Amino acid sequence: MLFNSLDFLIFFPIVTILYFLLPQKLRWVMLLTASCIFYMFFVPVYILILIFTIIIDYISGIYIERLQDKKKKLFLIISILSNVGILFVFKYFNFFNENMAYMARLLHWNYPIENLWILLPIGLSFHTFQSLSYVIEVYRGHQKAERHLGIYALYVMFYPQLVAGPIERPQNMLHQFYEYHSFDYKRVTSGLKLMAWGFLKKVVIADRLALFVNQVYNNSSEYTGFTLIVATVFFSFQIFCDFSGYSDIAIGAAQVMGFKLMTNFRRPYMSKSVAEFWRRWHISLSTWFKDYVYISMGGNRVSKSRWMLNLMITFLISGLWHGANWTYIIWGGLNGLFQVISYITRNVRRRVTGALSLEKLPRLYWILQVSFTFILISFTWIFFRANSMADAVHIISHIPEGLLDTDVIRAQLAELGTMGFDKYYFILSFILIIIMEGVHLLEESGKNMWEILSTKPAIVRYTAYYILILTILLLGEFGSNEFIYFQF
Structure with missing residues (x-):
């Protein structure tokens, strides 16, 4: 959903009013649902990519916190590879493939690999980096692993900054989803x-x-x-x-x-x-x-x-x-x-x-x-x-x-x-x-x-x-x- 669209002109006040009307325990549910709707206005099926990375990083964060040394590092690597792997396939595969094909032509080699004809998921680099900041901060011991899957998903998918930032750190955002925000006119x-x-x-x-x-x-x-x-x-x-x-x-x-x-x-x-x-x-x-x-x-x-x-x-x-x-x-x-x-x-x-x-x-x-x-x-x-x-x-x-x-x-x-x-x-x-x-x-x-x-x-x-x-x-x-x- 574009900010500069009639859809957002309707979406924003409805979500905001619901946020203040709902009890605290239901607010995260409404915000996560609204964020999913916001993202699915572009290419609905691509929300599956977000769900996949959210689950991988959520599990990785918990195990990184529990384990020590090499085992801890293994889950960090799994998280990084899954995030960067998705980013590479959708955003960089064709670029590297075209450059490899160009080099092959210069050397008169056969290079049969074709480009992928897929759309780039909107804001992929932004929410990928936000996810990576979470697992890296947990690995470094600067952030406790989030046990609430819904809250973690909201940290990645919070609709205002989902597709173009700011790229937040978990220390700044996660605790805010637990806090009660009353209506303040100013x-x-x-x-x-x-x-x-x-x-x-x-x-x-x-x-x-x-x-x-x-x-x-x-x-x-x-x-x-x-x-x-x-x-x-x-x-x-x-x-x-x-x-x-x-x-x-x-x-x-x-x-x-x-x-x-x-x-x-x-x-x-x-x-x-x-x-x-x-x-x-x-x-x-x-x-x-x-x-x-x-x-x-x-x-x-x-x-x-x-x-x-x-x-x-x-x-x-x-x-x-x-x-x-x-x-x-x-x-x-x-x-x-x-x-x-x-x-x-x-x-x-x-x-x-x-x-x-x-x-x-x-x-x-x-x-x-x-x-x-x-x-x-x-x-x-x-x-x-x-x-x-x-x-x-x-x-x-x-x-x-x-x-x-x-x-x-x-x-x-x-x-x-x-x-x-x-x-x-x-x-x-x-x-x-x-x-x-x-x-x-x-x-x-x-x-x-x-x-x-x-x-x-x-x-x-x-x-x-x-x-x-x-x-x-x-x-x-x-x-x-x-x-x-x-x-x-």
């Missing part, structure tokens, strides 16, 4: 406001930007220079608004019922470095890789060369997690490489900063750092969004064309009209981005938009709320626009 309205802000980012900003981005990136060979730059910048904001919008709706929906999900985004485009960007972007996934991959390899408690290798491996795996395509692997590798280069050049950059006396101009220095980081991140997004490596190479190689020729830029602007986009489309898109980034600047200074509004007279507050709702209804792009991260 908490409920706070959650609804966060959901509204998420809908604004998704259906008004992200889906509006997508109209242009899809046209250009799906026909990249037809465009050059200014048009490619605009499409790339628009995609940077599209993917942020799309994914952070989902997270806001998920966190807000859970908050309405009294559940607290972890923050998944913290104004990432205000970052002064790529490393800082990854402390602010998709935090639940970044910390997952840090806790279970990066630190397991030694993290930064090793030699500098080994640390760089650990960092690169982590980001390459992160790229592969996002998709079975070389474009995603290159995207992940670039994010790791930029951080390695940043470390290697740190002394040179300090000397340049000192020579230019940028420390005496902190605001200008901050703007330069944020702008340069945004350019680097936007460059990596080219690989993330491009349909193929060939498209990505074409876009990068053709971006410089005509950038210094005003006649070419004027012609490209005129061409936008033939694509169905007039100047008002661009003005509106830029205004929406500026408003959103203005809110982020406010938050960077330690202030909160909703708290500021709460201090204003009722007429001011409700006027702002009505404007927000009307903007969503009048300017939103409604339909079957899935969230970008559903494919992962």
